[in-house]
Amino acid sequence: MTDDSQAAPSINNGNPRHVAIIMDGNGRWAQKRFMPRVMGHRAGVKAVKNIVEFCGKEKIEVLSLFAFSSENWRRPKEEVSLLMKLFVTTLSSEIKKLHRNNVKLLCIGDKTAFSTELQAKLTEGESLTQNNDGLTLVIAANYGGHWDISQAATQVADKIRNGFLSNTVITEELIAQHLSTASLPEPDLFIRTGGEQRISNFLLWQLAYTEFYFTAELWPDFSPDSLQEAINSFKGRQRRFGRTGEQVINQPNSL
Ligand code: IPE
Ligand code: IPE
Ligand code: MG
DSSP, rough: OOOOOOGGGOOTTTTEEEEEEOOHHHHHHHHTOOOOEEEEEEHHHHHHHHHHHHHHHOOSSSEEEEEEEGGGGGGGGHHHHHHHHHHHHHHHHHHHHHTTOOEEEESSOOOGSSHHHHHHHHHHHHHHHHHOOOOOEEEEEEEEEHHHHHHHHHHHHHHHTTTTTOOOOOOOHHHHHTTTTTTTTTOOOEEEEEOOOOOOOOSSTTTOOOOOEEOSSSSOOHHHHHHHHHHHHHTTTOOOOTHHHHHHHHHHTOO
16 A cells, blocks of 8 residues: 555544444353343443443544444344344434434444334434534444445446546545445454454454454453553554554654
């Protein structure tokens, strides 16, 4: 990559500007307590509320949460249906509160697979909060990194076919401008709870230079202190974006 625009230092008092989280381990949290898996998802919603509140206070600009992957439809029908209900009830009870707290909600993923009720709730949340300038809360629902790149490519192809783009060279910037996260800075810190160390088709393109942090803690147990620990780990790292460590120290603003 020759253009370093996306490699600009993402620092706000050393805090990451954008934190992206795979909230994993709800099912195991419940099973450990001999409870049905859905109880783990309910407990997971509580953890989400605490983390959103913390990010608002800490002036994190963007928090992206993987709520439902394009592969999660493969789960038992009952679990999928309970998750969909939980989305609707959570959105119904939280949208106004998010708005009061100046949070801007953005939903990424293929919404068309959802019920009209859920699609309407997502749209309601996005439009009510669109002018807020506090934390941007990105909910990835029916999201897949492969989907995101292919929908971006489709949009670019349509624009070329219809004459809206004169240049037919498909640059990295052009793809990036059509991703569902086009309006956001790249994630600085990626966290996955639950002990697995994989991306599971989350933000594939966007994670190119993100710092990774894995914890065995199950999502419902992930607290603001746990997030602070992840942020402390992030702060202790040197991000080089292809340069040498000496360049980073001697010319920190040379990107
Ligand atoms: C993550 O927790 C939540 C969703 C995928 C919706 P899991 O449900 O994957 O929990 P485990 O991994 O089975 O413990
Ligand atoms: C990833 O978790 C998706 C979400 C957290 C929404 P999964 O639990 O579905 O991931 P895999 O299938 O174990 O990789
Ligand atoms: Mg899981």
